[in-house]
Amino acid sequence: MEHNIDLSGYSIRTDLAVEAHELAQQQNESSIPGIWLQADDSEADIKVTRLHVQNEEAAKQIGKMPGHYLTIEVPKLRDNDTSIEEKVAQRFSVEFANFLQQLGITEDKKALVVGLGNWNVTPDALGPMVVENLLVTRHLYKLAPETVGEGYRDVSALSPGVLGITGIETSEIVFGVVEKSKPDFVICIDALASRALHRVNTTIQISDTGIHPGSGVGNKRKAIDQSTLGIPVIAIGVPTVVFASTIVNDAITYLLGHFGQSMVESKRAYNKLSLSSLPERKEPYSEDDLPDMESRKTFMGLVGSLPEEEKRQLIHEVLRPLGQDLVVTPKEVDDFIEGVANVIATGLNRSLHRAVDEGNSASYTH
Amino acid sequence: MEHNIDLSGYSIRTDLAVEAHELAQQQNESSIPGIWLQADDSEADIKVTRLHVQNEEAAKQIGKMPGHYLTIEVPKLRDNDTSIEEKVAQRFSVEFANFLQQLGITEDKKALVVGLGNWNVTPDALGPMVVENLLVTRHLYKLAPETVGEGYRDVSALSPGVLGITGIETSEIVFGVVEKSKPDFVICIDALASRALHRVNTTIQISDTGIHPGSGVGNKRKAIDQSTLGIPVIAIGVPTVVFASTIVNDAITYLLGHFGQSMVESKRAYNKLSLSSLPERKEPYSEDDLPDMESRKTFMGLVGSLPEEEKRQLIHEVLRPLGQDLVVTPKEVDDFIEGVANVIATGLNRSLHRAVDEGNSASYTH
Amino acid sequence: MEHNIDLSGYSIRTDLAVEAHELAQQQNESSIPGIWLQADDSEADIKVTRLHVQNEEAAKQIGKMPGHYLTIEVPKLRDNDTSIEEKVAQRFSVEFANFLQQLGITEDKKALVVGLGNWNVTPDALGPMVVENLLVTRHLYKLAPETVGEGYRDVSALSPGVLGITGIETSEIVFGVVEKSKPDFVICIDALASRALHRVNTTIQISDTGIHPGSGVGNKRKAIDQSTLGIPVIAIGVPTVVFASTIVNDAITYLLGHFGQSMVESKRAYNKLSLSSLPERKEPYSEDDLPDMESRKTFMGLVGSLPEEEKRQLIHEVLRPLGQDLVVTPKEVDDFIEGVANVIATGLNRSLHRAVDEGNSASYTH
């Protein structure tokens, strides 16, 4: 999540391709050429979306690098339910194994897993926590290869720390370690920012595009991807934070639609609801309270007509004096991060090592 | 913060008396009888507000128990600046000593400090963290009174844990320990919920009203206050979380005023701003884009006329499907909690023990 | 482990009844009347010893309160092997359930589990760590009894902290909470001191004698047992530390026997060993190096004849200037404590709640 530090273009505010695509579609009101998207909700509680950004033009449209993005969304992941976590770990391991296969990464290829982020900042500790629970084997291959059983891949792992602690760009550390340890591919794990609170800690994104700190902001910080490392770089990310201003923005957007299209219904529903159950309610709305069609049109025209970008900028400017332009995370962040780190570590151990499966993977994580 | 678990009346959503008072004033548009308020910003960077809820009527109006509330607001407390922290600790110790004096609590009175909250949930760990850094002396008075120097009060401390971990109401644990250890007064430290992100981790509230879990919701959970314990109970609280929906609500309220009164100016300002500095801007607004007075009035009529309570309920209902009714905390919660816990522990050690001062208090905290 | 603070009689130095009994036997060279002992090693890797101190006379002889002691010894518990941990958790749950039954504690009896010790001192954090992983239900019985399924006992839990943090005797806190929460019996979990490094983190002791801080030292600190609480108190302890001087003492005792009986063989064995494998060896012993029978007798007479107590006192006096009279714990203490806390929490959850078994108990611990 280090790359958010110099996030000058607040307008980005999402590291998830599915969100970026949604946003772009809202503005275009038509499908975007060069984007291929497939949703799969065949398994209960789990929605898997595969999104392919096929060319530079499409990449520019949605603000995400060309490549493959796979998103696993599990709203119940926040329930701290062990059986859901096991289910997601298993699905993750299957999807990740397929992802590797499609990239032509076979079982004999050596993996280096990099846990990005700051272990002292709970919502940013995802990467280091996954690394702690990985089954690493590279040293066994080096020091005592005869002891390594069938079905284990050569895996190493690293938590490089963040710029504020090391003073060294993460990418420099990774480059140096890759040169010395010579893996065949790299897996980077990072905490992400989302636009929507409901995606925080419920969504896992896998992509083959690598890591691009503060992308597009013309800074000097280097990407960690195939073009810079010379080997495939797969990024695994989980949104753990959201900008307060995007919560507001999205709520207003939602409210605008709601007001415009269904204010009448909403007020009527509210009348029913309130009368029966809510002590705070004093009296129902009369029909006269309801806005006439004309007012609603005016309202829509007033705010709704602002281009998305400008509306957001306006909200941003307005909220800054309120001190509300903070990055926030759910109160239960400690539990959430631990749970999702366990899911990813378990899933990675299974998909990287054929010999690790549902029966024995618990032995490898804490 | 345990009392938020069964917070059925979402409408409360603030544990700060100054916020509750602000809200009540917004609705009344006049000063509330029975409320005495005094603000003191004589010291740079620090604003101290003293608020006295003088009777039951006033208490009902603002939704806070009758009693004295002292609030220390320091926006810079979030900057992780050691010199600011030292300054606030010192001010806190002076204010807290005065607060004790006004309650008639003299130096010979024995204190029990109770650190409420869950040590496993970072934004709720404030109380236990303060307790860890207190200078406790009760055992010395009991076991080796001759070793206790001049200027030290009899102080004990307890972190009772939360209902989900113990299965026992916090109040029951505190009652039991008070009966056995017989302090003369109790200090409860707790993490609070605020309405405003800018108050999170920048505000300390001291009150003589004790702790009232899920107040007013008719639940069976007992208060920890003078009426239940028979001795004075002073509560120290710091808002560490905010409901996502109140962020939205307050932003919308703010925006409404902004839209209504200054949309024209805002757009004009935006034009200037954007043209010079923002690459995202495509073109300035023309004067024709600006809403005419009629539209603005309609807009105000449409949303602005909703009573506060109903507007909030509406936002709540609307946001629930977005999964956005979460309690959130700033991403940097680990650092914030550590910093403010240190401020309070240092301040308490100084005000409870005359012999502890600016020169030596660092030795007692970690 | 708090009671070790004022451990003036260093001669105790073991909280394990089996060790105290061994020591007493060494000095008596005959079985002690009033001690009933039964060892059971029917299950591989696990040795269970049941020891009954039947009267005050026997208690005085071995320095342990009259009552039942059950010890589970598992040398492999230190191997960090998940399958061993599961096996021990299961055995513990069976033994503990039987222990409850023999005390006449039926399924409807309410339990309060007290995690003694200091969570900031890793080898003393066992009790608090077990408490964190317990399935507590008392609040459900109180607030929503209809939601509690069949097969769950009323369980509450508490980590009272230690005297240095609270300033209040642990026993006072427990008494107060017991009076308010009214359990039918109490389970206390504590880290212990052992005489032998090989028992550290490999041994679990269950007893019905309660907790006796600094027993026999005439201090003012109160016991937590049936006589003080009025309800059964079961203690569960795991040795996590050992006094450096007892390591030395036991090694010397062992060496004395070794020297006396097998020095010749040892040196001969050493010759063989050294010649083949050890580069440090310069040359073998000649037969002339071996001590004759007379010398060996003299040696035995010299040191071996000292009474156990005096030999220990001598070692203690000798070592003090070396600064070696520290309490030590294995370097891997973090892992050990986590593992054994998990074993006990899992075992307790299963034996306290009939509805928790091997299939689902993992969901209740972290």
Next chain:
Amino acid sequence: MEHNIDLSGYSIRTDLAVEAHELAQQQNESSIPGIWLQADDSEADIKVTRLHVQNEEAAKQIGKMPGHYLTIEVPKLRDNDTSIEEKVAQRFSVEFANFLQQLGITEDKKALVVGLGNWNVTPDALGPMVVENLLVTRHLYKLAPETVGEGYRDVSALSPGVLGITGIETSEIVFGVVEKSKPDFVICIDALASRALHRVNTTIQISDTGIHPGSGVGNKRKAIDQSTLGIPVIAIGVPTVVFASTIVNDAITYLLGHFGQSMVESKRAYNKLSLSSLPERKEPYSEDDLPDMESRKTFMGLVGSLPEEEKRQLIHEVLRPLGQDLVVTPKEVDDFIEGVANVIATGLNRSLHRAVDEGNSASYTH
């Protein structure tokens, strides 16, 4: 401390040059050529020893690499006394600054500080804990050099983790990062093993010899020193653990002397001591209990004549079946490590950055 993993030659068992030198002297009974040693106890509570291993021959004799070793011994460092810690931090900063100067390392030279060790194993977490509290500046020099004030050196830092977590040799990670980040010299911080409990957590060793994992054991693990990195490597180490068998060995050695020379006096002293103060004492020794001169000679001949190496090997062989060949650390390890890590971080910040001094250094550590 990672290099202890494959410590096959138990005979080493000390990472401290002063201990190695003491041992060598005990065996030689004369001073060793090529060793220059100077002790300085001009400052109360602090003993500084400078030891220069001047050539390969001397290095072989004491088992330590040729180079300079500076040892700061502070028995009171274990007292958790803030004023002692401040005093040691200040002395450390002065000594370390001199050490740099003598190596010709000027203020403009860029430092990389490497925190060796495992953050999950408390006694091995020293290095990572120091790194967390360093004032790093390299990123400021790179990204915004104009913001760096006068008196700050270019400092970066890294906690590479241990082989069991990363699967990569620490030296490989350091080599890779040095190549990319191009420091002028490296400082490695590591937890050490000592022979003596009284040196654990009371001693800091600085040397210019770098880090040599499992030295001399013919393993494949690479050193981190000037010969492998091409730039000066300064090692800072603190003994945090001791082998149980060396506690025994040293105690026996000490006892042997004691028995031989002063058993009579000891028993007489014991008589006096016991009669007055110890309840356990039954009756004084009669003069007949005391060993005659002949017995004492025999005893000395029996054990005392064994060469040091063989005596240790014997103890090792004897103790193995007792399961006592563990590495141990004092029970209070958490506090000790935190305290000494703070001392080193504070001292390093002062000696690396001229602008950091006693007045402001607290702001840079937690």
